[in-house]
Amino acid sequence: MMAGYLLFATERYALPILAPLAQALHASGHEVAAWFTDGAVGSALPGVPSAGLREALAMRPQAVFSAANWVPTFLSGAKVQLFHGFNVQKRDSARGHFRVRGMFDLYCTQGPATTAPFAALAAEQGHFAVVETGWPKLDPLFRDDGGESAALRAPAQGRPVLLFGSTFTERLSAAPHLLEEITADIARGRHYWLLTLHPKCAPALFEAYRALAGPNAAFVEPEQVMAAQRAADVLVSDTSSIVSEFIVQHKPVVTFRNRVPQPHMLDFDDPAQLPAMLARALAPEPALRAEIARYADEIHPWRDGRSSERVIAATEVFVAGELGRLRRKPMGSWVRDLQIRRDLGYWGRSQR
Incomplete structure (x- = not known):
């Protein structure tokens, strides 16, 4: 040995x-x-x-x-x-x-x-x-995960897959503020949501987001988050490190009241703006794509x-x-x- x-x-x-x-x-x-x-x-x-x-x-x-x-x-x-x-x-x-x-x-x-x-x-x-x-x-993120990400994506049945992940830091967390808008979007059914929270988030938030699981959404446990990131087309978050984890795939990120908004993010501060931000993220402009690639290569150029x-x-x-x-x-x-x-x-x- x-x-x-x-x-x-x-x-x-x-x-x-x-x-x-x-x-x-x-x-x-x-x-x-x-x-x-x-x-x-x-x-x-x-x-x-x-x-x-x-x-x-x-x-x-x-x-x-x-x-x-x-x-x-x-x-x-x-x-x-x-x-x-x-x-x-x-x-x-x-x-x-x-x-x-x-x-x-x-x-x-x-x-x-x-x-x-x-x-x-x-x-x-x-x-x-x-x-x-x-x-x-x-x-x-950069190798075959044995079909776990495909299994998470399958219920979407061709719809865009959106991942929501939030920090536990109360003053920075989007989870309380976006719950109503995310609930409404899930009810409309145009997108399929994967929902996750930092393990240290309040139990009441876990209850609220777990309750959204159904035909248009699934709740993802911490051990599944990497597969969820691989499965999703767009991330919705805040000032969480999941933003950087997700963006190394060169995929768009929508952030709510990020502490330090940057050009590679689509940041917003009014929950009612969420539908418009999702539309932008699902059809990213060339300038945004370039910023995403630049930032991803700066923080984690290793893609093997x-x-x-x-x-x-x-x-x-x-x-x-x-x-x-x-x-x-x-x-x-x-x-x-x-x-x-x-x-x-x-x-x-x-x-x-």
């Missing part, structure tokens, strides 16, 4: 990020286990054994792949950051996507828009390496469905010492290590 790797997540939405990587690791003959804590407790990946703290320690992994913004630093192996989303500018860079917490050894970045800032930080701080690999979560393999290759190169020697982690990382130990109830020695 080849080297063992540990997949780490704290939220259910990390599963679609880790699943393609798990498949690639299995295909390469590696031992794989998954440790899910907090909001991801009880989740599972097909064919991947679940681990707890004791099993993770006993495994002594060669690397820990994290789809969270933290990782248990006392475990053995390289700590590899995979990211749980794109930079959608929900908050400033110092608190958001480009915040360096001093826990990770290797950042596997998604595309030039992410690589350049992290490479600059790595050159300045010296305690982590950066390799642009693309994002494992998007691998299924093999980002997971690049993550594995980058990790192996890092472990072999071929990316240079790192400086010691900053003092702040020791404080975070103590916080993690307290939260997990572990006060043993750090593994090497």
